[in-house]
Every structure is written in structure tokens, then in C-alpha cells.
Amino acid sequence: MGEVILEKDEAQVLKTLNIDEDKLNHYMDLFSQWIASQRYLPQNFNEICRKKFLLWAKLDFEKAKKKFKNFCYNPWTYKEFYSDRILTFEDDVRSSLDVIYEIPMPKLTPKGYRVTVAKVYNTDNLNILTLARFITIYLDYRMHKDTIVAGEIVIVDMECMKLQNYAKLFNATYLKLIKFFALSCPFMLKNIFAVNCHPLLEKGIMLARSVLPQKLAERITTLANPKDLYQHIPPECLPTEYGGHDKSIEHFQDLLRKFWMSQKGFFEELDRCKPTGPVPEEFKRHEDEFGVDGSFRKLNLD
Secondary structure, eight states: OTTOOOOOOHHHHHHHTTOOHHHHHHHHHHHHHHHHHOTTSOSOOOHHHHHHHHHHTTTOHHHHHHHHHHHHTHHHHTHHHHTTTTTTHHHHHHHHHTTEEEEEOSSOOTTSEEEEEEEEOOGGGOOHHHHHHHHHHHHHHHHHHSOOOSEEEEEEEOTTOOGGGHHHHSSHHHHHHHHHHHHTOOOOEEEEEEESOOGGGHHHHHHHHHHSOHHHHTTEEEESSGGGGGGTSOGGGSOGGGTOSSOOHHHHHHHHHHHHHTOHHHHHHHTTOOOOSSOOHHHHTTTTOOSOOHHHHTOOOO
């Protein structure tokens, strides 16, 4: 991503996920054949992108197909996160980077996980919908362009969050974003660490847990002391602000600010890669849905 060179180690990823390379290649052939047979789905997603669906489904073919379809129909299922995003691209990126750090750390953990540091640092100008739109930009780019990783470890730093920001953040859009992560984001979420969280703001964390599938809810951990991150993440994968050995968050933010503003052309091309024909009923049903149905809570994450 720009000058932020993201490390890759596909051999370690396969080892961590306990996946045989020959078996993966076999499933990749089958998966590509299935995509080719579904002419209404986008046909030009690159090999790395397609491989992630299989890896993060641990070669469960039916699960990979479902994740792929969900991913392709995200612009319908979550219209407010995607609509007209090329027209608002610069504003969404600029406004989001003025309030949040969303930093993918370059070095992978020894087991092949990518660490992402997320922190709202300007709460006065926080707009959760604009933030959600930027998150889809970030994730779409990572899905199509980032190297193969075993999964994601996310650090959510809530140091700057104030009690008066509770209603601004933890609202219906927040819940829909949480649902997006669980149902339609193909990334394998290994851990989510909430640090520097005020005790009263932990209610927002509890709110997220309450609507997530149990396995994903159990992967959210609140750490009172950021130094406790060392028990879970090697310092080589942390920025200096957390006592890590990599560069500072501000260093990466400056690089990424320039990088994201240069990527509009990529997203113009990507937004033309959409399913054709009528939208299936299963996705129409969710277009304007809010709430958490039983299938959401019972979702099989592994």
C-alpha cells in the first residue's frame, strides 16, 4: 500500500490454517470453474482475491461460495455504505482520515496474521456513516490487493472516546456495520482487542457482543492496559505508540493519506465489477433490513 510494504508469507499462512497446497490448488480450480458457471457474478476478480475466500473458509467449498456471493452483493445489502462512493470518494477518505487511524501493520505475526490498528482520534468530527463508507474502501482494497494472510488481528484504541460520543457511535449504523463484518466481510477475524476503553464505554463493546455470533463475540477482548497487547502480539508488529518496534502511527498515516487519495481509479474500475441481472430475493430481503435474525446469531465462522 504505497510505501507501506506489506509483508507476505504464504507458506506460513498455509501451515497456520493447516491447508495442503496441492489440495488448495485443486479447490482453486473448482472454485474458478464455479465462478465461470455463474455468469451473473463478476468474472475478473484476481487469483489472490479468489484464493482468500477458500482459505478463510478453510476449504469449505459451500461456505466459500456463500461468502463470495455475499461479498459481490454488498453494494445492494449495504447500500448506504457503497452508494455513489466514487462521487464522494475524496470526501469520504479525507473526512475519515481526519478522524481515524486505520493502519495495517507491515510485518505479519509469526503465524501469518496481519495486525490492524484502528483509533478514532478526533471524536468531535466523527460521523459513523462516513467512517463505515471508508471502512468498505479499506476492506475492498485489502481483499483485492493485499497479500495472503491467515487472518486479521484488530486493535481498537478507544483512548479518545468520550462518554458524550456514545450515542454518536453506538447507534443503528454501528450495529449494521457490526452485522456487515459478521455476514458479508470475508476476512478471518482472529482477535479484536479493545484498549483504553472507559468502563462506561464498555457497554458499546457489550452491545457488539450481544448481536454477534458467539464465536466472534468470544474473540473480542477488552484490555485495561495497552501493554497487555504484548501477551498476544509480538512488538515487531506494533507501532511505537504501543511500545512496538515498528514506526509510529503518524508515520503510516501520512503515507496512507497520500496513498488512498491516489486510488480513485482503482475503485472506479472495481465498482464496475458488479453482478448482472436481477438481484436475488435473498439479498433484496436484506436491503432495508435492520435487526439481527436467528441465522445471524447462528452463523458458522470457522
